[in-house]
Amino acid sequence: xxxxxxxxxxxxxxxxxxxxxxxxxxxxxxxxxxxxxxxxxxxxxxxxxxxxxxxxxxxxxxxxxxxxxxxxxxxxxxxxxxxxxxxxxxxxxxxxxxxxxxxxxxxxxxxxxxxxxxxxxxxxxxxxxxxxxxxxxxxxxxxxxxxxxxxxxxxxxxxxxxxxxxxxxxxxxxxxxxxxxxxxxxxxxxxxxxxxxxxxxxxxxxxxxxxxxxxxxxxxxxxxxxxxxxxxxxxxxxxxxxxxxxxxxxxxxxxxxxxxxxxxxxxxxxxxxxxxxxxxxxxxxxxxxxxxxxxxxxxxxxxxxxxxxxxxxxxxxxxxxxxxxx
Amino acid sequence: xxxxxxxxxxxxxxxxxxxxxxxxxxxxxxxxxxxxxxxxxxxxxxxxxxxxxxxxxxxxxxxxxxxxxxxxxxxxxxxxxxxxxxxxxxxxxxxxxxxxxxxxxxxxxxxxxxxxxxxxxxxxxxxxxxxxxxxxxxxxxxxxxxxxxxxxxxxxxxxxxxxxxxxxxxxxxxxxxxxxxxxxxxxxxxxxxxxxxxxxxxxxxxxxxxxxxxxxxxxxxxxxxxxxxxxxxxxxxxxxxxxxxxxxxxxxxxxxxxxxxxxxxxxxxxxxxxxxxxxxxxxxxxxxxxxxxxxxxxxxxxxxxxxxxxxxxxxxxxxxxxxxxxxxxxxxxxxxxxxxxxxxxxxxxxxxxxxxxxxxxxxxxxxxxxxxxxxxxxxxxxxxxxxxxxxxxxxxx
Numbered sequence: 260x261x262x263x264x265x266x267x268x269x270x271x272x273x274x275x276x277x278x279x280x281x282x283x284x285x286x287x288x289x290x291x292x293x294x295x296x297x298x299x300x301x302x303x304x305x306x307x308x309x310x311x312x313x314x315x316x317x318x319x320x321x322x323x324x325x326x327x328x329x330x331x332x333x334x335x336x337x338x339x340x341x342x343x344x345x346x347x348x349x350x351x352x353x354x355x356x357x358x359x360x361x362x363x364x365x366x367x368x369x370x371x372x373x374x375x376x377x378x379x380x381x382x383x384x385x386x387x388x389x390x391x392x393x394x395x396x397x398x399x400x401x402x403x404x405x406x407x408x409x410x411x412x413x414x415x416x417x418x419x420x421x422x423x424x425x426x427x428x429x430x431x432x433x434x435x436x437x438x439x440x441x442x443x444x445x446x447x448x449x450x451x452x453x454x455x456x457x458x459x460x461x462x463x464x465x466x467x468x469x470x471x472x473x474x475x476x477x478x479x480x481x482x483x484x485x486x487x488x489x490x491x492x493x494x495x496x497x498x499x500x501x502x503x504x505x506x507x508x509x510x511x512x513x514x515x516x517x518x519x520x521x522x523x524x525x526x527x528x529x530x531x532x533x534x535x536x537x538x539x540x541x542x543x544x545x546x547x548x549x550x551x552x553x554x555x556x557x558x559x560x561x562x563x564x565x566x567x568x569x570x571x572x573x574x575x576x577x578x579x580x581x582x583x584x585x
Numbered sequence: 586x587x588x589x590x591x592x593x594x595x596x597x598x599x600x601x602x603x604x605x606x607x608x609x610x611x612x613x614x615x616x617x618x619x620x621x622x623x624x625x626x627x628x629x630x631x632x633x634x635x636x637x638x639x640x641x642x643x644x645x646x647x648x649x650x651x652x653x654x655x656x657x658x659x660x661x662x663x664x665x666x667x668x669x670x671x672x673x674x675x676x677x678x679x680x681x682x683x684x685x686x687x688x689x690x691x692x693x694x695x696x697x698x699x700x701x702x703x704x705x706x707x708x709x710x711x712x713x714x715x716x717x718x719x720x721x722x723x724x725x726x727x728x729x730x731x732x733x734x735x736x737x738x739x740x741x742x743x744x745x746x747x748x749x750x751x752x753x754x755x756x757x758x759x760x761x762x763x764x765x766x767x768x769x770x771x772x773x774x775x776x777x778x779x780x781x782x783x784x785x786x787x788x789x790x791x792x793x794x795x796x797x798x799x800x801x802x803x804x805x806x807x808x809x810x811x812x813x814x815x816x817x818x819x820x821x822x823x824x825x826x827x828x829x830x831x832x833x834x835x836x837x838x839x840x841x842x843x844x845x846x847x848x849x850x851x852x853x854x855x856x857x858x859x860x861x862x863x864x865x866x867x868x869x870x871x872x873x874x875x876x877x878x879x880x881x882x883x884x885x886x887x888x889x890x891x892x893x894x895x896x897x898x899x900x901x902x903x904x905x906x907x908x909x910x911x912x913x914x915x916x917x918x919x920x921x922x923x924x925x926x927x928x929x930x931x932x933x934x935x936x937x938x939x940x941x942x943x944x945x946x947x948x949x950x951x952x953x954x955x956x957x958x959x960x961x962x963x964x965x966x967x968x969x970x971x972x973x974x975x976x977x978x979x980x981x982x
Binding site: 482488493503526581 | 589854857858868869871872873875876877879880881883884886887890891894901904907908959961962963965966967969970971972973974975
């Protein structure tokens, strides 16, 4: 399997990375959490200029019609920088679901970044993320897609995520297989964001232990510190191929693609978890505060652990595919 | 055997044909599990298997044709390894020679050495023992004390000292390792890469029984053993640099192609199908072991891509080694837990003929050999993550 990024993907990645690195995303993230969504929405617009929300919108609807691997490239960076907002919902899920429904006219706006969709999905995503910052809210069940009304916001473990129960209106049926494919893409994007978060937490921890001194030494000199961070690095290096491999399988519509996506979600989420635990431990008490930027990724990765299919559910799906395929 | 790991989707027609040919040949010739190669009987059978492999030109697929290879690409080599393990073919008694020594001979050997050593190591007629470690130098190869003293009269070197944990030594023909040729030089300097016969006067091989009960390695005592200049590999005093390229090989891709773990994961799933109902609490570990093997397969293809694009393994070999050695342990420990109280049985009458417990014992060595995992973690932390080296705390190499 060959999944090295091509030149185009690398330059797309470095454009997103450059934009986000210069945008003070931690401040935008905190503002978003405090209810000031304006800077986050402005960032949405700037990412739209790079084509991020247009990725999965088909070309004939004004989008890019990009591959799942392109999506993975973008979401790893959104995760690495801690960008707030309903990105997975709007970019990975909504375009697939809205196509071939009476709401298909929203696709162009989604691609442009002027439409931001969020949605709750029966059994897997019970609350719509950031419905207050979205322009359109939906509810999805196997019976179909419905415009929905958001109720009162509920808090998430991640202060930059607000979750809304929704009340669904009239349903329109979905295209055959659209829901399954959308959920796979959502899980894949989540896995990519988890890899990004893990990568960021590792870097943050490495930077911290390289300057923090205790007992007359930089703590990064201690083997106990080195070994824990090395283990995170190993896990991260093996998470990425699973995510990239799953993206290729989805693109090729391989029969084992759902299994590959679930495997990626499990491993990436566990990697983010261990990266978070390690980074927190390396930081000590300062890491246990909201004022430390680490909290952005630590709490986000915890939220994403259960988003778009819990890790336990994805594990079960992997085994189910393995045992029924034999 | 069922294959739960998909083949790479972008293989070329000729790569697919290569896979098919390997699969077909293995199906026709594979003797399956042989008695341990670390016994008299097993060693003879393994040598015979090497000869069979060589006849089919599957012994060293990546080597030049003149030495019995197929000049297979890296991709084809990984394909072959996958097929080899999925077929359940025997472990390779020639591995020390083929994987660890041959790259050195190709790079640093004289034409005469290449002629003398390469071909015989491909058909089981010349089996090599590696002799890296010494009693006082484990992963710390720079601490080597065994000496080689110049003998101008005879045109060679006289070896003295002791090596230990020398794998294959009880049943091998020749050994290779580092000797200190300049005792005044700094730790990494003054070392020379020597090869030596194991059946000459002055050499004593004392087999050491491993956890699995077999004499898989040995101590070698050198009591004024003469080695002619023709048996020195690379330049005198240049042994460290020469050896490091093999250490990289051993820790990295060449030793652990993904096939081994894919095959073990498949067998674990079979075991789960048989026994899982009695041990539902092990479900997550079974899944995670399979995911780990899949991650390793994909990572390897990523490495193949990188190497094919002109990159090198570098310190990534340490990332690789840490992952596979831990994965191997977890795969086998999960299997033993599934076997429950029967897991302790060995030999005939044991579940799967005791292969799970035997392979588990082998996997226990993974985090120790080829540079302990502690050394590997230091390398990852210092060379990849860029953490500071403490005073007197150098990361191995």
